[in-house]
Amino acid sequence: MKWGFGLKINKSFNQWLNRAKDESEALKTPDYLWQNIVRDLEKPRQKKSRWSLIGGYFSFRPKWKFALGGLVLVLATGLMIRTLKTPRLIDENQAEYLASEINEEVYTAQHTYEKAISKLEKRLQRKYEDPDNEWIRLSLERIDMIDELIRECKTSLEDNPYNPVIQRTLFTAYGEKLETIQQLLAID
Amino acid sequence: MTRPQPNTDHQLVTAIQQGDRDSFRELYDRYKDRLFKTSLALGLNRQDAEDVLQESFVKIFQKINTLRNPDRLTSWMYRIVVNTAKSKMKWHQNKWDELNENNSRSDRTTDPANVNHWDELLRALHRLPTGFRNVFVLHAIQDLSQETVADIMGISVGTVKSQYHRSRKKLQTILHEMGIRFENQ
Numbered sequence: 342m343k344w345g346f347g348l349k350i351n352k353s354f355n356q357w358l359n360r361a362k363d364e365s366e367a368l369k370t371p372d373y374l375w376q377n378i379v380r381d382l383e384k385p386r387q388k389k390s391r392w393s394l395i396g397g398y399f400s401f402r403p404k405w406k407f408a409l410g411g412l413v414l415v416l417a418t419g420l421m422i423r424t425l426k427t428p429r430l431i432d433e434n435q436a437e438y439l440a441s442e443i444n445e446e447v448y449t450a451q452h453t454y455e456k457a458i459s460k461l462e463k464r465l466q467r468k469y470e471d472p473d474n475e476w477i478r479l480s481l482e483r484i485d486m487i488d489e490l491i492r493e494c495k496t497s498l499e500d501n502p503y504n505p506v507i508q509r510t511l512f513t514a515y516g517e518k519l520e521t522i523q524q525l526l527a528i529d
Numbered sequence: 530m531t532r533p534q535p536n537t538d539h540q541l542v543t544a545i546q547q548g549d550r551d552s553f554r555e556l557y558d559r560y561k562d563r564l565f566k567t568s569l570a571l572g573l574n575r576q577d578a579e580d581v582l583q584e585s586f587v588k589i590f591q592k593i594n595t596l597r598n599p600d601r602l603t604s605w606m607y608r609i610v611v612n613t614a615k616s617k618m619k620w621h622q623n624k625w626d627e628l629n630e631n632n633s634r635s636d637r638t639t640d641p642a643n644v645n646h647w648d649e650l651l652r653a654l655h656r657l658p659t660g661f662r663n664v665f666v667l668h669a670i671q672d673l674s675q676e677t678v679a680d681i682m683g684i685s686v687g688t689v690k691s692q693y694h695r696s697r698k699k700l701q702t703i704l705h706e707m708g709i710r711f712e713n714q
Contacts, residue, residue: 369562374582
């Protein structure tokens, strides 16, 4: 009895849906749309510059502007405090010994970071082959900028392998990159 | 002697990839109404649906060279429309209720008596969760296969099946709450 009733409802629903679909046949795309498409296609495509990225920030809604501004401020202050609080090594021999120890750790940590990032980056590339969201595009541009910073740090470390400031900048950059990728991957 | 007009989607894609604007026009004429209806059913008002369609076709032309398998044209185009519509919706998220309200009022393109079922369907669809709505629109309204819907949405066929059945049930409940009775029709 119940089954029969369910089938009847389904059949009626299908009929109702078909009527709705038939009615939707009356919907027509306006003629001017093609002209608009042609006009858009004839516009020269502009490559986004760094300045337009900054412009993108200003197109955010106020709460996001505020949040992003706050985040930058907190990161900058944190970095400054950490840099100022770094203990200075006095003994030259001791400094060199510690530096070589740290350097070993730096290479290990660098390797670990790069391994983790490389895995996530592959997933990210698959997910956002063609981003059409402004925030995602900005985040991807941000990753590119971090990559540039990482490259610079690595080059500087070749000349000054024990420089703690460069090392710290490098790991901050790795951390930032990892966090940005994780945020992008978390988006549905 | 005039060259024969391309007919299949595959031929159209090849011609467009070579820069043939006439073939692009043919593609537009072939798909515009279907994609427009999809944009409306996904929850956009008429103005936004037009914007999404315009933006999508511009993207389609600009990116058609990246389409390696022309047989997947349909799902590729639908994916572009669905993603563009999603971006549009996110942009308007804070005005979502207002949009839905406008939608139900402003989408009557012909005599309201003739589009009654369609209007009711749109109103009911807006009350479905986005994922369910997308699956239902593509499979039940656009008559795309479950495999194609899975391809468009980037989900498994099993998920499409379960979401479709759940959305269908939920839609029936919503329509029932709206006072629509099927058994009497």
